[in-house]
Amino acid sequence: MEVSKLLGFLLRRGVKAAVVVLAIVVCNFLLVHAAPGDPASVIAGQSGAADAVFLEQLRRQFGLDQPLHVQLWIYVKSVLSLDLGFSHRQQQAVSLLVLERLPATLLLTGAAFVFAVTLGVTLGALAAQRVGKWADSLITVVALTFYATPLFWVGLMLVLVFSVWLEWLPSFGMSSVGADLHGLAVVWDVAQHLLLPALTLGLFYLAVYARLTRATMLEVADQDFVKTARAKGVPEGRILRSHILRNALLPVITFAGIQAGQLLGGSILVETVFAWPGIGRLAFEALLARDYPVLLGVFFCTSVMVVLFNLVTDLLYAIIDPRVEVAG
Amino acid sequence: MTVSRRGLLAATAAVPGLMRVQDAQAQGIAPRRGGTLTTMLTPEPPVLQIGVNNQGPTLVIASKMFQSLLSFTPALEPIPVLAKSWTISPDGKEYVFTLQEGVKFHDGQPMTAEDVIFSIMKFHTELAPRARAVFALIESATAPDPLTVRIVLKQPFQPFLLMFDASACAIVPKHLFDGQDYRTAPAVQRPVGTGPFRFAEWQRGNFVRLERFADYWKPGQPYLDAIIYRVVPDSQSRRLAIETGQAQLTQANDIEPFDVPALRAKPNLEVNVKGWEYFSPVSWIELNHRVKPLDDMRVRQAISMAIDRNFIAQRLWFGVGKPATNPVASTTRFHDAGAKVAAYDVRAANALLDAAGHKANAQGVRFTLKHLVLPYGEIWSRLGEYLKQAFRQVGIALELESTDAGSWARRVGAWEYETTINFVYQFGDPTLGVERTYVSTNIQKVTFTNTGGYSNPKVDELFATARGSADPKDRQAAFSAVQKILCEEVPQIWLMEMAFPTIHDKKLRNVITTGLGVHTSFDDVFLTA
Numbered sequence: 001m002e003v004s005k006l007l008g009f010l011l012r013r014g015v016k017a018a019v020v021v022l023a024i025v026v027c028n029f030l031l032v033h034a035a036p037g038d039p040a041s042v043i044a045g046q047s048g049a050a051d052a053v054f055l056e057q058l059r060r061q062f063g064l065d066q067p068l069h070v071q072l073w074i075y076v077k078s079v080l081s082l083d084l085g086f087s088h089r090q091q092q093a094v095s096l097l098v099l100e101r102l103p104a105t106l107l108l109t110g111a112a113f114v115f116a117v118t119l120g121v122t123l124g125a126l127a128a129q130r131v132g133k134w135a136d137s138l139i140t141v142v143a144l145t146f147y148a149t150p151l152f153w154v155g156l157m158l159v160l161v162f163s164v165w166l167e168w169l170p171s172f173g174m175s176s177v178g179a180d181l182h183g184l185a186v187v188w189d190v191a192q193h194l195l196l197p198a199l200t201l202g203l204f205y206l207a208v209y210a211r212l213t214r215a216t217m218l219e220v221a222d223q224d225f226v227k228t229a230r231a232k233g234v235p236e237g238r239i240l241r242s243h244i245l246r247n248a249l250l251p252v253i254t255f256a257g258i259q260a261g262q263l264l265g266g267s268i269l270v271e272t273v274f275a276w277p278g279i280g281r282l283a284f285e286a287l288l289a290r291d292y293p294v295l296l297g298v299f300f301c302t303s304v305m306v307v308l309f310n311l312v313t314d315l316l317y318a319i320i321d322p323r324v325e326v327a328g
Numbered sequence: 329m330t331v332s333r334r335g336l337l338a339a340t341a342a343v344p345g346l347m348r349v350q351d352a353q354a355q356g357i358a359p360r361r362g363g364t365l366t367t368m369l370t371p372e373p374p375v376l377q378i379g380v381n382n383q384g385p386t387l388v389i390a391s392k393m394f395q396s397l398l399s400f401t402p403a404l405e406p407i408p409v410l411a412k413s414w415t416i417s418p419d420g421k422e423y424v425f426t427l428q429e430g431v432k433f434h435d436g437q438p439m440t441a442e443d444v445i446f447s448i449m450k451f452h453t454e455l456a457p458r459a460r461a462v463f464a465l466i467e468s469a470t471a472p473d474p475l476t477v478r479i480v481l482k483q484p485f486q487p488f489l490l491m492f493d494a495s496a497c498a499i500v501p502k503h504l505f506d507g508q509d510y511r512t513a514p515a516v517q518r519p520v521g522t523g524p525f526r527f528a529e530w531q532r533g534n535f536v537r538l539e540r541f542a543d544y545w546k547p548g549q550p551y552l553d554a555i556i557y558r559v560v561p562d563s564q565s566r567r568l569a570i571e572t573g574q575a576q577l578t579q580a581n582d583i584e585p586f587d588v589p590a591l592r593a594k595p596n597l598e599v600n601v602k603g604w605e606y607f608s609p610v611s612w613i614e615l616n617h618r619v620k621p622l623d624d625m626r627v628r629q630a631i632s633m634a635i636d637r638n639f640i641a642q643r644l645w646f647g648v649g650k651p652a653t654n655p656v657a658s659t660t661r662f663h664d665a666g667a668k669v670a671a672y673d674v675r676a677a678n679a680l681l682d683a684a685g686h687k688a689n690a691q692g693v694r695f696t697l698k699h700l701v702l703p704y705g706e707i708w709s710r711l712g713e714y715l716k717q718a719f720r721q722v723g724i725a726l727e728l729e730s731t732d733a734g735s736w737a738r739r740v741g742a743w744e745y746e747t748t749i750n751f752v753y754q755f756g757d758p759t760l761g762v763e764r765t766y767v768s769t770n771i772q773k774v775t776f777t778n779t780g781g782y783s784n785p786k787v788d789e790l791f792a793t794a795r796g797s798a799d800p801k802d803r804q805a806a807f808s809a810v811q812k813i814l815c816e817e818v819p820q821i822w823l824m825e826m827a828f829p830t831i832h833d834k835k836l837r838n839v840i841t842t843g844l845g846v847h848t849s850f851d852d853v854f855l856t857a
Contacts, residue, residue, distance in 0.1 A: 037736075037737060041775070049382070061511060172558070
């Protein structure tokens with residue numbers, strides 16, 4: 001692949017991506033403001049006492065006394081200068097609130113992602129290799145069970161077994177608070193807290209990867225070039241790895257690309273059940289409180305991630321399968 | 329009427345639950361210094377500065393960092409906190425508070441009368457609607473010396489002292505707020521008060537950590553080294569946390585009422601429903617009187633008789649709280665046990681609706697009402713389902729509508745509902761917490777005013793009399809009369825005198841010692857070994 005061609009591709013896609021993100025920002029803004037209620041009425045509702053002065057003070061402070069199009073213009077201008085705004089409700093810059101939650105979310109979704117992809121592809125490959133045998137059936141049944149079971153239920157059951165009955169792992173949180181740990185002890189502590197939520201989230205996606213890998217591998221295994229390789233006497237293990245699996249990976253990468261784009265969104269359910277201080281909960285709570293700047297900030301970050309990962313996926317195609325060329 | 333501190337102590341000594349440290353010592357359990365209390369906070373507040381935010385969870389955590397002049401016993405008698413003693417002039421207009429010596433803020437600055445006056449006259453008056461309404465009655469607040477505050481009212485206001493609890497008027501440091509926008513001052517992010525615990529760390533979405541304030545004005549206290557408030561958004565996860573010992577205390581809405589019986593059975597846990605006397609929330613079916621036929625008194629009486637309040641208290645709330653038969657909670661001053669709504673009687677309710685001319689159609693339905701379900705947890709959805717059944721028994725079809733907190737507050741504030749559920753704190757005195765729902769002068773498009781739109785000149789007059797009288801006897805007479813009228817006209821359908829379970833490990837002592845329960849400073853709370 002020539003460098004100039006790649007640069008041209010990246011430039012064209014970059015411009016498209018910017019337009020898409022801007023359109024998303026405007027749509028999000030209008031959608032969020034279309035929800036009934038505003039942050040002032042929510043705060044009044046939660047405080048148990050209110051008067052007209054109180055509501056008016058809050059609306060003025062939050063900038064809600066301006067007409068909607070003025071608010072939109074102010075917001076777009078600040079986003080263009082890479083300023084995500086200020087949460088008046090929490091008295092914090094939105095970028096700060098998002099950045100504070102980002103590591104927790106990336107750790108959880110990243111761990112779940114790696115777990116799901118590696119184990120899912122492996123199990124899928126194993127099932128394809130032993131198609132029709134008991135191992136295939138077992139993998140299929142287990143994968144479908146986890147796919148079909150609601151996430152929060154899996155989470156609660158894992159907690160019941162590993163936290164309540166066996167007392168091996170903590171049932172919530174990301175670390176032991178106030179334990180004053182250092183160095184490796186911190187890593188071990190976080191790992192213990194991470195295991196159950198990452199497993200819960202990962203088990204769901206594992207099923208998708210296993211099914212996808214199995215199906216596409218079976219499809220590829222029937223094709224002529226595989227038969228040719230076999231006829232030439234290529235060892236079975238190499239056929240599986242280099243001929244079948246590599247060709248079967250494209251749909252898996254497509255799916256992984258989509259999922260990777262959603263990593264930032266986290267999982268509200270898993271974060272809620274395990275009290276994981278991630279970004280999914282930040283967005284959900286901001287929605288309930290009508291904390292518009294925070295909600296828009298999270299939406300902005302996730303949409304940028306989705307666009308970015310789509311780009312990376314397209315580039316990965318070209319590396320895995322040289323027949324695919326980049327073109328914008 | 330002059331109240332001296334000595335007289336007060338004599339009065340309060342008889343109140344059980346006040347002298348808990350001494351009680352514990354009498355049982356041979358000396359308070360133990362040390363240990364960290366892990367508890368929970370639901371939902372996570374946006375800021376922890378009381379005044380700027382007065383949501384329930386903020387009050388729970390801020391009451392450890394901030395104090396006011398007084399606190400209150402379960403019988404609502406004042407207990408000295410930052411005010412060592414006080415006197416009230418015979419005409420009920422002049423209040424003189426003598427402050428504790430040696431009280432320091434967490435930043436080391438001494439707390440003086442100037443801070444008290446600033447907190448009352450500026451900080452809370454500007455920020456908090458409840459304080460604004462009462463402190464508008466103050467003619468002057470002066471400091472004859474750094475440890476004395478003299479407040480003169482424009483007119484007598486008997487419930488005045490009730491405003492000096494930390495949840496209503498926390499004393500904040502003047503030097504950190506004066507001359508700034510109170511909502512955006514840096515101190516809002518790192519609260520500084522005089523309480524036994526000071527702000528240490530807040531990881532949003534995760535935990536808030538408070539640590540022991542070494543210069544606290546009570547020698548040797550507090551006993552705990554730290555309090556950690558974990559943010560656990562799922563109620564089942566919270567239940568697991570207290571069951572597995574990962575937390576030692578739950579409060580307010582942490583545990584759903586239907587999980588309480590199972591936790592009561594745990595030998596290491598104590599379940600307490602006391603400690604809400606000051607707030608005494610009463611819940612009701614809120615009726616919008618602008619919606620026909622809810623303006624008809626007979627219809628409201630019929631609805632009230634169609635509700636089995638014992639069923640609600642026992643089967644939905646599992647005994648946490650009790651049936652409400654009167655707009656004034658029985659723990660609030662001036663409650664008149666003689667005034668009661670008509671008892672549960674489906675047949676009489678049907679007869680009333682027949683008499684009011686609401687004929688049932690072929691399906692047995694007289695008319696249809698919409699019900700906006702209170703979006704504050706699963707218990708309210710269950711209540712909605714019960715009400716649907718109960719209303720159907722008297723031929724009223726209730727259509728349940730779901731919503732979220734933002735929409736609920738907006739719709740109730742805009743009068744865009746037919747029926748919903750509402751509950752408000754009573755703050756110890758009907759003038760402070762009950763009047764607002766029933767007087768016609770408070771019909772406003774704002775939540776927690778008289779959003780239902782009930783109006784009765786006699787009720788207005790009686791509440792005004794009770795508000796302006798200095799003599800408790802006159803006030804009782806007016807409140808008794810108004811309770812009688814309200815029980816007759818049932819402007820709203822009262823359901824429950826609410827309470828919330830405080831569940832804690834038995835090793836944790838002195839959790840509930842006042843009428844404020846978990847909203848006190850915890851300076852005497854300790855963990856046994």
